[in-house]
Amino acid sequence: MPKVGMQPIRRQQLIEATLQAVDQVGMADASIALIARLAGVSNGIISHYFQDKNGLIAATMRYLMNTLIENVAARRQALGDDSPRAHLQLIIEGNFDASQVNGPAMKTWLAFWAASMHQPSLHRLQRINDHRLYSNLCCQFRRVLVLEDARSAARGLAALIDGLWLRGALSGDAFDTEQAQQIAFEYMDMQLAKQVGTGA
């Protein structure tokens, strides 16, 4: 039943099917045929909306990234407190949001990362993502720390967040968000404690 204006609908359909497929069988076995079947469309439609399989993969990665960005942005809007600590806490929480720590998303991110080591287009996307986390953290730390300390704190916290996330993803068990956040918050507070005295 051909219709006009299907592009955004089909694109979203296919991206979601890609996430499903990667979750179920891994990226190596996420064939076009499987993705199309999961989306309930024909094989050929994929090259109609995305140039090729790489295009679909990249679009899926972009979608995941945007979800994270929007998630953090939404939390920021709802934030009353403007303190650096509140912002950092928000970023940490955003990165451990349910939209990021579920099975499909974790498997997809891991697969993307591995693939990005040999695919320039994916590598570019991944670098942008990595840099944004660091940059956001650094920006907040900078409000209370000297530049060098802020940078170091941002590097450490970014690594800690990714590491907690990674070990959670690889463990195979359900992600213990509470525990991860506590560890990250503790690190954040340790770093913030370095701030120079504001008093007289």
Added chain:
Amino acid sequence: MPKVGMQPIRRQQLIEATLQAVDQVGMADASIALIARLAGVSNGIISHYFQDKNGLIAATMRYLMNTLIENVAARRQALGDDSPRAHLQLIIEGNFDASQVNGPAMKTWLAFWAASMHQPSLHRLQRINDHRLYSNLCCQFRRVLVLEDARSAARGLAALIDGLWLRGALSGDAFDTEQAQQIAFEYMDMQLAKQVGTGA
């Protein structure tokens, strides 16, 4: 001219060729034909020494893991100081050893991790590895911290080490070992500082 005792030599040859192949083209494109060509042997021999491609992949992962274990063990042997701090430092340094933070090893580890999400045999190996790092760290922290604190510290430090390593791997730039170690050492010292007073 048939030879005897070729098994260990050939196996090592093929494992090294696998690392080469994954480094050069990524795991997805590391075909048996390519690995055999890099090893200078025929395609057919792989199933002779390893059951199939998965067997070769698993053997290669086991090889990488053993390298890390032996590296840490060697450092431990050369260690004069028996303090927890010295042991923890040693573990950190072992994980950032040149044998782990070079391109081929990083690409292979990442590829293994991604693959392990859908291959039970690889997943088992990877869990053992993850657990050993946590276990080693926890063991040392336990000598000066109460159980709960030790566990939390070990979780955090393990995540921090993996996160620093991961972000280094994904960045594409040369790994800044010095910087990573400093961040990890700082975290270690922060955790050790929690120890209950030993004094009067």
Added chain:
Amino acid sequence: MPKVGMQPIRRQQLIEATLQAVDQVGMADASIALIARLAGVSNGIISHYFQDKNGLIAATMRYLMNTLIENVAARRQALGDDSPRAHLQLIIEGNFDASQVNGPAMKTWLAFWAASMHQPSLHRLQRINDHRLYSNLCCQFRRVLVLEDARSAARGLAALIDGLWLRGALSGDAFDTEQAQQIAFEYMDMQLAKQVGTGA
């Protein structure tokens, strides 16, 4: 906004796009999508104006043939001299006209010929074309030669024209019209020289 009387315009548009496509990528890669893009119309319209792809191909071939026919006809109209030699010269010149010896036309003719070996509809068109050249030449030679000589001369001259054209097309270099015509003229004159004496 539907329009009336678009048929001849669209057909011509599509035929010209077909010539362009065959010139640019060869008949094998001249897909409907490419032709439609070059024509600036949608894919679907081709089956509206031509039954299918074969219909478009056949129409394009007919167009090329008509161009050649009209070219010769126009030259004939402008001809003052009614001698056999003048007519033959005209036919030769028509076959080496710029409309026939440029890249796109040559590539298309060659592709048509090859395709005609396995497509009855194209083969029929091509036979008509071949026969017309022979027939026109024979008709003129007949005015001064006995039947057998005229037929042989026509066969030879037709082959020579086609052969010069073919070798020009395949060479990849610019077609040397002057040289080709001289060779054809010489052959023509050699054959005309066989004519029986008209004198007492």
Added chain:
Amino acid sequence: MPKVGMQPIRRQQLIEATLQAVDQVGMADASIALIARLAGVSNGIISHYFQDKNGLIAATMRYLMNTLIENVAARRQALGDDSPRAHLQLIIEGNFDASQVNGPAMKTWLAFWAASMHQPSLHRLQRINDHRLYSNLCCQFRRVLVLEDARSAARGLAALIDGLWLRGALSGDAFDTEQAQQIAFEYMDMQLAKQVGTGA
């Protein structure tokens, strides 16, 4: 039943199957699957012996060219008379040999020519072939004609041979070798007649 040293056998098998396929359905429809089926082997074997389909096509063209070359060479060996006329006659006869004017060979040559307009590798082969005919003819004409006349005669005769062959191929009827050779011989003799007087 795998054996060693199969390469030349399989290559020849596949080349002959390619000729068969092109004869039966045309180059456009001569798929790898069809060629493999005609050769009685699996699809995959083609990339084992030829890099890809283009490799097989090019090898087939080279085979046809070599057949022609060897044919002419064999005739030359059997030649008693060393006169230019005898050599030219021999070249003409070689080009109209049964190995060149049968259906499969003609269809394949035509398809190759058309394809060569868009495939550099085929174009190179085809140019070599074209040049050899011209060169051989020119060499013989040169023995009795001044350079300019020899070149023109060679160009004309080469075109005449190709043109006779082409029109024969396209006609769809059985090739009339006798008639074609007579026309070519006549042209040859007309050109040889230009030679400067050797007598007193």
Added chain:
DNA sequence: GATGAATGAGTGTTCATTCAT
């Protein structure tokens, strides 16, 4: 009249695996 969404068969190619030698 015209669009472009959608199909699904078909393509060339790759590849892990098997096995006779």
Added chain:
DNA sequence: CATGAATGAACACTCATTCAT
């Protein structure tokens, strides 16, 4: 021990065609 010939299924991708709008 080791080779490399051979298989055949699977893959991404292309494409002419159809048809609701």
